[in-house]
Every structure is written in C-alpha cells, then in structure tokens.
Amino acid sequence: MRIERINTGTSPFDRSLTIEFDSNSKSTFDWIFLRDNCLCKECIHPETKQRIFDTFNSLPFETVRDKDGTIQIINDHHSKVRFECNNDTLVSLWQDGHISHFPEKWLLTHSYAPQLYKDIHILPSKISWDSTSFLQLKADNFRNSYTQIEKNLPRVLHEIYTYGFSFVQDVPVTLEATRQVSELISIIRPTHYDLGVWDFTSDLSKKDTAYTSLVIDMHTDGNYWYELPGLQLFHLLEHSNGEGGETRIVDICKIVDVLISLSKKDRSWKTTLEVLTKQPIYFHQAGETDTCFQQDSYPTLTLDKQSKLVQCRWNTSDRSPKISNQSGFLVHQVYEALFRFNALINDPKYYVQFQLKPGTILVFDNWRILHARTAFTGHRRLCGSYLTRDDFLARLRSLSCERSQLLNNL
Ligand SMILES: [Fe+2]
Ligand SMILES: [Zn+2]
Secondary structure (H helix, E strand, O other): OEEEEEEOOOOHHHOEEEEEEEOOEEEEEEHHHHHHOOOOOOOEOOOOOOEOOOHHHHOOOEEEEOOOOOEEEEOOOOOOOEEEEEOOEEEEEOOOOOEEEEEHHHHHHOOOOOOOOOOOOOOOOOOOOOHHHHHHHHHHOOOOEHHHHHHHHHHHHHHHHHHOEEEEEOOOOOHHHHHHHHHHHOOEOOOOOOOOOEEEOOOOOOOOHHHOOOOEEEEOOOOOOOOOOOEEEEEEEEEEOOOEOOEEEEEHHHHHHHHHHHHHHOHHHHHHHHHHHHOEEEEOEOOOOOOOEOOOEEEOEEEOOOOOEEEEOOEHHHEEEEEOOOOOOOHHHHHHHHHHHHHHHOOOOOOEEEOOOOOOEEEEEOOOEEEEEOOEOOEEEEEEEEEOHHHHHHHHHHHHOOHHHHHHOO
C-alpha cells in the first residue's frame, strides 16, 4: 500500500488522498471522511463501539453563505495535514495534533471511490417455496426440539429467515413453555389485545374474527399498525369435541416470483404488479369501543431495488372502504390486481394446509408468510405471540458469524 496522490483543495470538503493498494486497485478517501472515522479510543468507545468524537461540533470548520449562496469556509484549521504509510497502516497527523491510524484492511473494507470490496452477506439467502417444494423442505428441515432448544436455536432463526417459517417440536403444552420459546427467538411485542403471550378461544372476547370459529382468509396480522408485527408464533393448546381449524400458509416471496415472471410476458400483469407495489390500501381495527387503529395506507407488496419482497400487507377483512387515487390507477385496475393477487395466494399450487398439534410451535415471518385458518367446531384453544423483527434479526446476525466479522462490516 502506498499514497499515490494527495489532493489539497481549498476547503475541507474537497481534499482527498488516493491510496494504491496494489498495481490494479486504487481508491480515494476524503480527508473529512478519514477524520470523521478515526479508529482511536478517543474517537470510538472501545466497548460500546459508538462514536465519542463529535465530528459536527468538534471539527473547527465554520461555514458562512455568501449573498449568492456559495459556501465559504472560515476558520479552516485542517488545511495542513500530514499523511504517511507505515507498515500497511495509513497514519494521519491532523493539524490539531490528533493522530489517526487506518490499517490497510480497514481502508479496503471502507473504500468507496471506488468500492474495492464485495458486499458481505451476513444473513442467509431466502429460498422461496410452493406446495410441492414445501414437502421436500419439511422432510429435510425443522428438526428442532424444545428439549434441545438452546442448541437448536441458531437453526430455528436461520430457517425462519430462509424459508419464512420454522417448527419447534416436543414443547410442553403450556403458556410458560410457549413464552420461553418466544423469548429465545426475539422479544414479545405487547399489543392492545395482550401484553405478552396471547391465549384465545372462540369466545369473541376481543371484537375480531380471530376470536371466532369462522373461516379466516389469507392475511398478515396488524396491517392497521405502523409496525407490522415481525414474526408470529402459534401453539395449539387444545382442540376437543370438533374438527377443522386447519392452518394454511403461503410464501409471498414465491408469489412475487410468479408475478414478476407473468409481468414480463403480459402487459396487463405488468399493471397488476405495479398496482400491487404502488397502490396504497387502507386497513382498520375498530371493533373495540376504546380504540380505533387506522394509521396509514400501504401498498400490498413492498419490494427492494432487486425486486425482492421486503413486506407484504394483506388482510381483506380489515380492509377499509376508502380508496386512494394518488397512484393514478383506475379503480377497475386496482380491483383486477387484488382479484389476481387473491387468486394466486389461494391457489393450491402455492399454499400448504396442515393441522397444528399441541406440542408443536409454528413460528413464521409476518412480513412474508400469509396465514389462514379453516372454520372449526368444538373447543379450540390457541396461544402464541407477536415477536419484534429487529431483535430476531439482531440475534440471527450474531449467531451467523464471528463478532469481529460483524464489527468489521459496520
Ligand atoms: Fe392472524
Ligand atoms: Zn481519534
């Protein structure tokens, strides 16, 4: 590694240096970026890994705007800086006497002009499934036992992220054991329904169809909240003197794959995909007399830049009548798209249906997996929890690789 060029401009914001790492890799670093990211223990707390150096208040740059709007730097105390390369470390001697050391590895993994490293994927890749591939998945995975839950936990988290769901077997048929498993996976999210593990029968104790024995269509929970619950966990405690109540799940990652492939072949499906990703839909929860949730409207599908699913929000029974015209779609286009989406998520090619059993926990990604329940008779008692997404992801990240790798990737 060597310093190829030092570019001294007239303001702290146009000074940089170019490092040559080897004959075919060079990258340029702004001085301000280097000073902002000094790695010493006066600048970064060694234990909390937080910045202590207050860049924006401590650096003695004062800027004023001229009448014509041009920014003028006054009081520029960082115009004279010395840089040296010692043993694969870049040393910066700042004008105020502060010294920073940047190891070659750090410079490479934080390079940006150009970026010289490949993005590191800490989290596993997602694998979408349909009703056929589900059978194979089921045969090869989900051998997680409550009796060895601490040992099996990394696999449970990994499966939830990869496939959108996982099972834990041999769980004592109690609320306490359900709470234990919930808290190993993440943090239980309290809601107006319940403050911890919920436990319900079809007694309509809350004014929501989930508390009835009626059929419940494919949906995600909590579409009327800003924060859609990250994960959901179900544990059937009892079902006696009756039948039905089967659980149905579908993978929206697969549905997105299907929609993208159809939209490439057919113009009307292209519009359908656009409606599903742009047309905001309103939801409400207004059955209780002392609350009314109706926070905002969201598209059915939120996709990332690579057209991969970020979040699905869908529950036709919680859908409000209001329809937004902000997206510019005609109402019949919106309805056509919703009918088509409904047909796909209810196509037996894509969904699977099974009976939950006491002793087996089903945990799934509420941003990705839609769930439904068939109508039932008899006495059915189900418990479960909503789990926060951030804590699940933070735990999965920690279990997926060495701490040092995580810290180097900040
Ligand atoms: Fe639900
Ligand atoms: Zn420092």
